[in-house]
Amino acid sequence: MKNLTVVKVGGGVLENEESSSQFLKAFAALEGNKLLVHGGGRLADQYLLKLGLKPNMVNGRRVTDKDTLEVVTMVYGGLVNKQLVANLQSRKVNAIGLTGADGNLIVSVKRPSDDGVDWGFVGDPIEVNADTLNDLVGQGTVPVIAPLTHDGKGTLLNTNADTMATVVSVALARHYEVTLIFAFDKAGVLTDVDDDNSVVEKIDEAGFAEMKASGQIHSGMIPKLESAFEALNEGIRKIRIVGFANISNEKAGTTLQLEK
Amino acid sequence: MKNLTVVKVGGGVLENEESSSQFLKAFAALEGNKLLVHGGGRLADQYLLKLGLKPNMVNGRRVTDKDTLEVVTMVYGGLVNKQLVANLQSRKVNAIGLTGADGNLIVSVKRPSDDGVDWGFVGDPIEVNADTLNDLVGQGTVPVIAPLTHDGKGTLLNTNADTMATVVSVALARHYEVTLIFAFDKAGVLTDVDDDNSVVEKIDEAGFAEMKASGQIHSGMIPKLESAFEALNEGIRKIRIVGFANISNEKAGTTLQLEK
Numbered sequence: 001m002k003n004l005t006v007v008k009v010g011g012g013v014l015e016n017e018e019s020s021s022q023f024l025k026a027f028a029a030l031e032g033n034k035l036l037v038h039g040g041g042r043l044a045d046q047y048l049l050k051l052g053l054k055p056n057m058v059n060g061r062r063v064t065d066k067d068t069l070e071v072v073t074m075v076y077g078g079l080v081n082k083q084l085v086a087n088l089q090s091r092k093v094n095a096i097g098l099t100g101a102d103g104n105l106i107v108s109v110k111r112p113s114d115d116g117v118d119w120g121f122v123g124d125p126i127e128v129n130a131d132t133l134n135d136l137v138g139q140g141t142v143p144v145i146a147p148l149t150h151d152g153k154g155t156l157l158n159t160n161a162d163t164m165a166t167v168v169s170v171a172l173a174r175h176y177e178v179t180l181i182f183a184f185d186k187a188g189v190l191t192d193v194d195d196d197n198s199v200v201e202k203i204d205e206a207g208f209a210e211m212k213a214s215g216q217i218h219s220g221m222i223p224k225l226e227s228a229f230e231a232l233n234e235g236i237r238k239i240r241i242v243g244f245a246n247i248s249n250e251k252a253g254t255t256l257q258l259e260k
Numbered sequence: 261m262k263n264l265t266v267v268k269v270g271g272g273v274l275e276n277e278e279s280s281s282q283f284l285k286a287f288a289a290l291e292g293n294k295l296l297v298h299g300g301g302r303l304a305d306q307y308l309l310k311l312g313l314k315p316n317m318v319n320g321r322r323v324t325d326k327d328t329l330e331v332v333t334m335v336y337g338g339l340v341n342k343q344l345v346a347n348l349q350s351r352k353v354n355a356i357g358l359t360g361a362d363g364n365l366i367v368s369v370k371r372p373s374d375d376g377v378d379w380g381f382v383g384d385p386i387e388v389n390a391d392t393l394n395d396l397v398g399q400g401t402v403p404v405i406a407p408l409t410h411d412g413k414g415t416l417l418n419t420n421a422d423t424m425a426t427v428v429s430v431a432l433a434r435h436y437e438v439t440l441i442f443a444f445d446k447a448g449v450l451t452d453v454d455d456d457n458s459v460v461e462k463i464d465e466a467g468f469a470e471m472k473a474s475g476q477i478h479s480g481m482i483p484k485l486e487s488a489f490e491a492l493n494e495g496i497r498k499i500r501i502v503g504f505a506n507i508s509n510e511k512a513g514t515t516l517q518l519e520k
Contacts, residue, residue: 082361
């Protein structure tokens, strides 16, 4: 099987011109088949405020009413996605921007309000149709995916970019040896969050359990690593957590593995 | 050669829920390979005003400064494009949304200010790379194209949707027998602009010259028809100008032909 690198990058890296440019240079330098999944959260906040709307976050996730859905559709699917595509094209990367609605890539269900929060137009993926994506990668294009999906009934849904990167990677693992890279503003998983030299080179599931128990891994990282280990169990060959400027350096960052 | 229908629809049809729905129903009913190019002008005006910016039109074309470019990128490439894709998916049309930057589809040059107007980030197409588009159509997907292109150096450009529909049709005419349909809020080319029963069934170049000389065709239609006849001369098999709800009715509207 051929290799495919799936990279997830957050909105935080992209909203700053310098870090965005460093990241895109590194992404363009990655050899072989590749695919980018991006966030865009903070830029959406800026536009919400400019439009007189109030960003509403619960546990780090965005409550998405109808007006907010319009804004995230514009910002994620339009502004961020198309600027990334144009930038990558200028670097001779044949990028093509998509959401989960395009080619029916990801169908989601509207998140239930079981937990007492009415999330509005937030979607959790239930179905991935990777055929079009697989064709695009096979033709040498580089898909750039915005964090939006659809419900199959005509409604777009705001969807977590980490989740999208994971489900897309798992779906493509039938066709490729997939490496999934989470590009961060930290150098990797750190034992000391303020020290970029404290990168943990490798973590397996047992090591993760220990670090979680000892409180060495901080809260935001826990669900990310949990879903990453799930993905490893579902056929992704390798998962790395790396500083955004070092993604093409095989030795940088933290590599997740199932066993020691 | 197989057939391909390229449909251009303006923002005016799309901004109204009822006409948009009628149009999309008719588009979904079109048989065979198809492709949609959309505008979105008036919705961009609404967002410009909400953001405290001033729409600036000269001779019916939008002067596009940096802030306006961000808004049209969001509205055309994000909101309008992705809502169309999600709607078409719900009608079992496997739509995939694109701009001219995606797959390097259309490279434009920034329009010069020879005419004394500084158009800003407005682009005129100079190069069409239809390979990715041709692959997508061949795979049974239905491209939905927003009126944005890029300069190949990382900058998006606001581009006329009629022009984009025409250059894309001409490029695909090497692979398909292309019918280009301009979907309007009028029933076709009318001899009396207030009477939808006055549709001219067929126009050839000589007839067009006569109607222009007699003043029977009104101003906005003239450049549209001129570029349409150019496209016919460049290999598009048929061009029709039709009411938006009747595009799948072969007999509706006006058909352009080179000779009687």
